[in-house]
Amino acid sequence: MKQVEINNQMVPAIGIGTWHMGSDQAKEAAELAAIRAGIEAGAKLIDTAEIYGKGASETLVGKAIKPYSREELFVVSKVWPENATKQDLEKHLDASLERLQTDYLDMYLLHWRDQVPLEESIAELDRMREKSKIKSWGVSNFDVADLEEVEALPAGKYLAANEDLYNLNARGLDFDLVPWQKERNIPLLAYSPVGGLHNNLHADMLDNPVIKQIAQKHDASVYQVLLSWTIRDGITIAIPQTANAEHMKDNIAAGNLELTAADFAAIDEQYPRPTHKIPLDLD
Ligand SMILES: NC(=O)c1ccc[n+]([C@@H]2O[C@H](COP(=O)([O-])OP(=O)(O)OC[C@H]3O[C@@H](n4cnc5c(N)ncnc54)[C@H](OP(=O)(O)O)[C@@H]3O)[C@@H](O)[C@H]2O)c1
Structure with a gap:
């Protein structure tokens, strides 16, 4: 299974997204079974956020991971931008930890960039890292210019990942962001990788005859x-x-699928590599 280095550890390159999960009691058993099937198939990284179902996704993840050894997993959650302040961030982190029934996050992401000054949010994330409530921090929905601002901050060297929308039909990141992150070995968490089907964002990929x-x-x-x-x-x-x-x-088994050079070339013909800067796609 392909692995990626994130915060100095190797994790399988396919993780588990949890948006739209945890809010409907009638679906809980199936959702728990799905997350556990992922862990048993070898996944380690689980992505959630305080905003998903107003905490319901984190609560679901907390229940799902209970039978497993915490150290074997890599749990990522996100702070909503307006809560990423000196005054509020730690409270929101504590609430996430409680819902997740854990005493640390492997990674905490700033969900978006918004009104709160970036340096305040990043300083607070880093303070949580120093307090060992989180093992690492990162950002989400950041483009290269935003990442460069983070990099220039006093705690910038601790930036451990960026999470953006990335799929075959939304591959603008290949122009500059992926090379930027690759050069620095900062992993990219790719959200909506099969097309963000809840919003029918890029559903046509599923019907492409070449694919x-x-x-x-x-x-x-x-x-x-x-x-x-x-x-x-x-x-x-x-x-x-x-x-x-x-x-x-x-x-999860897609982590074992090896596409060939010919496959990649055929895919590029259908969904060409970007040749100019394209603004980030957002969900
Ligand atoms: N940082 C951010 O701002 C941000 C934004 C959006 C998402 N995310 C994260 O990224 C995760 C994934 O993104 P997403 O939920 O937007 O989109 P996605 O994973 O691209 O698409 C999810 C949809 O695909 C379907 N699906 C997935 N695998 C399938 C398979 N093997 N066969 C058939 N259907 C399949 C699911 O339906 P079924 O349940 O029927 O399988 C679901 O409706 C989220 O859950 C969240 O954790 C982060």
């Missing part, structure tokens, strides 16, 4: 081809979301 042919040739699913493409560069961890245990197993 279907490649999937068939490898005896794989179209989802696995999309995920294998996303993690091809060695610094990207894809975090697909599914509430279905079978889909989850399929997704």
Whole structure:
């Protein structure tokens, strides 16, 4: 299974997204089963956020991971921008930890950049790292210029990841952001890697005949081809979301699918590599 280095440890390049999960009691058993199927298939990184279901996703993740050894997992959560202040961030982190039933996060991300001065949010994230409430911190929905600002801050050298929307049909990041992060060995967490299907963002990829042919040739699913493409560069961890245990197993197994140079070339013809700067896609 392909692995990526994140905060000095290796984790499988396919993780588990949890947006839209945890809010409906009737779905809880299936959602717990899906997350656990992912862990049992080898996934380590689980992505959640305080905003997902107003904490319900974190509560679900807390329940899902209970039977497993905490040290074997890499739990990521996110602080909502307006809470990322000197006054409030620690309170919000504590609430996330309580919902997750854990005493530390492996990584805490600033969910977006908004009104709060970046230096205040980053200083506070770093203070939490120094207090060992989080092992590392990063950002989300940041483009290169924002990352350069973070890098220039006093705690900038501790920037441990950036999470952005990245999939075959939204590959603007390949122009400048992926090379920027690769040069610094800062991993990219790729959200909506199979197309953000809740919002039907990029659903046409699933019907592309070339992608279907490649999937068939490898005896794989179209989802696995999309995920294998996303993690091809060695610094990207894809975090697909599914509430279905079978889909989850399929997704995690994509970490073993090796696409060929010919496959990549055929994919590039369908979804060309960007040749100019493209603004970030946002979900
Ligand atoms: N940082 C941010 O601002 C941000 C924004 C958006 C998302 N995220 C994170 O990224 C995660 C993933 O992004 P996303 O939820 O937008 O989109 P996504 O993972 O690209 O798409 C999720 C959808 O794909 C379906 N799906 C996934 N795997 C499948 C498979 N093997 N077969 C069939 N259907 C499959 C799921 O349905 P089923 O349940 O039916 O399988 C679900 O409807 C989120 O859950 C969240 O953790 C972060």
